Amino acid sequence: MAQNLDALVPIMDGQPVIPVIVIDDAGSAAPLARALAAGGLPAVEITLRTEAALDAIAAIASEVPEAIVGAGTALDAGQYEAAVAAGARFVVSPGFTPDLADAAEGSVPLLPGCVTPSEIMAALAEGYTHLKFFPAGQAGGVAYIKALASPFSAVRFCPTGGVSPDNAGDYLALPNVVCVGGSWVAPKEAVAGGDWDRITALAKEAAEWG
Template identity: 50%
Template structure:
């Protein structure tokens, strides 16, 4: 069997640098392209500059193109399911890629990609498969229904040198339990951009909510 190509160490360093900027990675669904830039500006102003734009809507790629020009924003693509979507996100300017799970095709493409991948895992076996390709940074998903903070903490026993961004069912109240663990980089969530505020185009309200989140988590 030929030796697998390995995820570059500089990609891991890039993920670390991005995640070190904020303790929360907003998980964003953009339904209307006109909301993209003001939403990005509101999140950045609130102290959350890393933006995961999920590829769940027709305008998601256009949203990435628009949001990447917002000063201070680091924009990535989430809900990436295929290599084709990975390539499309890179072409749109995504600086990082987040997947809910991962296939061998995604792993193989990621080792030579332009943008580093944060693949989703929920089990030790999935984690070990990613490690075969040299990955050391993962999304733990769906976090709450996969055992929560106690599960990701237990991963740290047999698996050393790996860190996670848990996503899925996490709230402001639950975030500290994760962030206090040594193998957690940040947490992903959508509570900082509730749909009712987006529908009302209450960008100041979203900025306020982000600032309250940053303040509440500062000691974690």
């Protein structure tokens, strides 16, 4: 097995912040993605936590060519496959299992979550070097990820969970962090109210960290 780095690395390298979105209304997905892309954040992760998620992914994939839509919170192979069928171009999971790795073999790239050294070693054994670190704040934050750099020099992380404008720069300054995931660039009230200009402005601020 091996991670599809040819497809994944350009996404992770392409922007310092990947918006992580819980969406309740698929109708707002396309304008939201356009607003984020206009601000310099074309890649967006739609979490599979609501009934609207797959429809939202499909809407972005078909209506917003400038966006790179991904799916988050994929817990098993079935969810991975459903997300890919909807049009996801990358899939993110809070954990790592051989089942998920099998589903992603030779297909849409998977960014699995790992926190402990044993989990990271298991991922490396399957050919995975780019990992999500979740929940970043609760698991030890910047200091923890910094400590992983020496024993796991080949691994690169995308911390998510507890990442905010107050600490995103600290994470991004670490040599083993490629990008971070965060929800602050698309506040729920802004999405619900269709305040796309505000979301574009927040995206521009986040994109400048790159």
